[in-house]
Amino acid sequence: MHKLFTKENQIIIIVLIGVLLLLLMGIAFLLFFFFSRKKLVEKELEKNSLEINHQKEIIQSIILTQEKERERIAKDLHDDISSKLNIINLNTNLLKDGGLTLEESINIHNDILEATGKTLESARKIAYNLLPPILVEFGLKDAIEELADSFNNSRKINIEYSINYPNKLLIPQNELHLFRITQELINNSVRHGKANNSTITISYKNNQLIFNYTDNGVGFNSESIKSKKGLGMKNIESRVSLLNGTYSTESKTGKGFKIVVII
Template sequence: MEELFTEENQVITIVLIGVLLLLLMGVALLLFFFFSRKKIVEKELEKKTLEINHQKEIIQSIIVTQEKERKRIAQDLHDDISSKLNVINLNANLLKEGELTPEEYLIVNDSILDATDKTLESARKIAHNLLPPILDKFGLKDALEELADSFNNSRKITIEYNLEYPKAYLKPEKELHLFRITQELINNSVRHGKAKNCTIRINLTDSKLIFTYSDNGVGFNVDDKNHQLGLGMKNIESRVALLKGSYIIKSAKNKGFKTIITI
């Protein structure tokens, strides 16, 4: 009888231990899922925070770029337009007073005509910088070709291009963004990259527009935050975001620069 009780006690003990182990395993699994879920949520929050901060940087970059553009336009208006209008105004007052010899009259009149011509040319230049007429009339391909040819003629840099771009493939405002990106890239190559040659290519692959730009300049370390946070690159990044595109940069010291933008 005692042996029977002893066996029953052993069985009960084993069952209790088994139940306890199952409970411990259950608690362990619950804790594991809880902390795993917590880490996943934290990672998601961190990712969302980074995305929000990135969007804030892009918006800030757009605002800074707009302010820079406004200051440049204001400076151009002051330097090129206002100064010439002042000359016209002064000479017009001389004519109004009428105390001029025939020779002086001709000189003042010629001065007014010359200043008027220069003012009109400055106004056309400012308007061209705001929205290139060829872009508005003929589209992105012709505008990029004209831009490249103008740099080739200036001999600041030699630009090769191959633009397989269907007319009006992008909306006009998106074409303007891609045009401005190209301008910024060329200016960076000339000013900072000290490049002598660059290449611009556009082609369509699987309903995606692939824009490739490369130069043979001094290049830079792509991990260098100073280059990543530069106003020029931030301006490009913000315009790519407005195009709902993506981009990659390949560069190294003394190895040139290359970027591929996919829209």
């Protein structure tokens, strides 16, 4: 009888140990699931936080670019338009007051005509910078070709281009974004890159618009520059984002610069 109870006790103990082990395994599984889930949530929150910060940077870049553009327009209006209109106004009042010799009147008329011509030229320049007429009338391909040719004619930089762009592939607003990207890149090559040659290639294949730009300028260390993007590069990044595109850059000190934009 004692042996029977002993065996029963042993069975009970084994069952209890088994139940305890199952409980411990269940608890361990729940803890593992909890902490794994917590890590996934933390990673997702970190990813969302990075995306939000990136969007904030893009919005800030757009605002800074707009403010810079407004400042430039205000300066152009003040320096190129207002000053010339003041000259016209002063000379017109001199004619109105009378008492001038024939030679003085002719000189003032000539000054008014010259100032008027320069004012019209400045107004056209400001309007072109806001929205190039050729982009509206003929589209992106002709606008970029004219932009490149104007730089070639100025001899600031030699630009070779090959543009295979289906007409009206992008909506007008997006064509303007890509045009501004091109404009910004060329200006950066001339002002900062000290380049004398660059290339623009646009192609369309597999439902993707691929924009390539290179120059032979001084370049930069792309690793160290990542955290020090200038306003120009931030402007490009924000426009690429508005185009729902992606971009990659490549540069080395003394080895020029390359960017690829895929839309």
